Amino acid sequence: MSEHGTRRQVVVALGSVDPALVVGHLPAGARFVQDPTPDDLRAAVGAVVRADATVDVALLDRMPDLRVIARTGVGVERVDVAEATRRGIAVVVTPGAGTNAVAEGAMAMVLHLVKRLRATTDCVAQGRWADRGALVLGDLDGATIGIVGYGRIGRRVGRLAAAFGMTVLAHDPYLTGPTAQVDGAQLVTLGELRSRANVVTLHLPLTPQTQHLVDDEFLAALPTGAVLVNCGRGGLLDLDAAAKALADGRLAGLGLDVFDPEPPQHHPVFDHPDVVLSPHVMGLSVGATRATFTAAARGVADVLSGRRPAALADPGWTFPDSSTHTQEEL
Known part of the structure; x- marks a missing residue:
């Protein structure tokens, strides 16, 4: 109880959350x-949720007063959004916050693979200077990038790629619609993109329609020696197909920041010298x-203050009658 006799609103972390980054922005x-206890979960009206936390019916049942879930990111594969909406709980997402960071990460992987930085590092570190003439380094200038998923992150990747x-x-x-260009990119069919692109980056959400979008057929259509980077969702890519494409030279390099599941079990593709990996940290x-x-x-x-948030996983969510009171009214 506060000094005014009103109940203090409890907001819990689901996953690792640094209090210093959130406390100053919560209601007074x-x-x-x-680290919530079962009692804290029962009392919670809000939750800040990390990507590795699962919010299912069982957890929602343990949080009867919950009014808002704030996901640190945009992926809600582990959040039962439909059930939350049914219970009147808002599921907030945070698009835009990591846009530049993910786009920079994707381009960092592209540069690493095109410029073969693992091979150049080994050449120097292992005392094989004389082997440098055998290294074949690619160019971004004059190459074609195909961006699959042209939302905030994809468009930022496009602007960075154009600068190269x-x-x-x-x-x-x-x-x-009929628009042929958006933000400087040529909008093309998936078939045209994979037949022309020397570099492909993936930035789509994972849905039943996009599961294993990049498979044997997709990779077989790429120009020989293409580079592929996935900073979208792990399930967009069939890793077995990628391993075969690396082995036969269809792919010259593969960059992965995302996996399915996470953390992943070891896959043979991880040991390939032309693969660069990061543990879903580019954002x-x-x-x-x-x-x-x-x-x-x-x-x-x-x-909690009765205002509609800027971004919702379910745009159709509305305030239940019992949730429209501001903090001062509680």
Whole structure:
């Protein structure tokens, strides 16, 4: 109880959350619990949820007063959004916070693979200077990048690629209409993209329609020696197909920041010298992490204060009658 006799609002972390990044953006007087007990879960009206936390019916049953879930990111594969909406719980997402960081990460992987930085490092570190003449380094200038998924991150990748002198192709099943260009990219069919692109980056959400979108057929259509980077969702790519494409030279390099499941079990493709890996951290730069948690905490504060949050996983969510009271009225 607060000094005014009103109940303090409890907001819990589901997953690893640094309190310093969220407390200052929650409603005044709210109590943030980093490691919630069962009693804290029962009392919680808000939750800041990391990507590795599962919010299913069983957990929702343990949180009867919950009014808002704020996901630090945009993926909600582990959140039962439909059930949350049915119960009147808002599921807030934080698009945009990690856009630049993920796009930079994708381009970092592209550069690493095209410039063969693992091979050049080994050449020097292992005392094989004389072997440098056998290294074949590629160029971004004049190459074509195909961006699959042309939302915020895809468009940022396109702008960065254009600055390197690349031709930018994009395919997005959610973009329709007669527009031939968007933000400097040529909008093309998936078939045209994979027949022309020397570099392909993936930035789609994972749905039943996009599961294993990149399979044997997709990879067989790429120009020989293409580079593929996945910073979208692990399930977009069939790893067995990628391993075969690396073995037969169809792929010259593969970059993975995402996996299915996470953490992944070891796959033979991980040992290939032309593969670069990161543990789903490209969106977790210092600046992006701060922005993501700030956006999540503000989303919690909006709902608890009776304001509609900026971004919702289910745009059709509306305030239940019992949830429209502001903090001061509680």
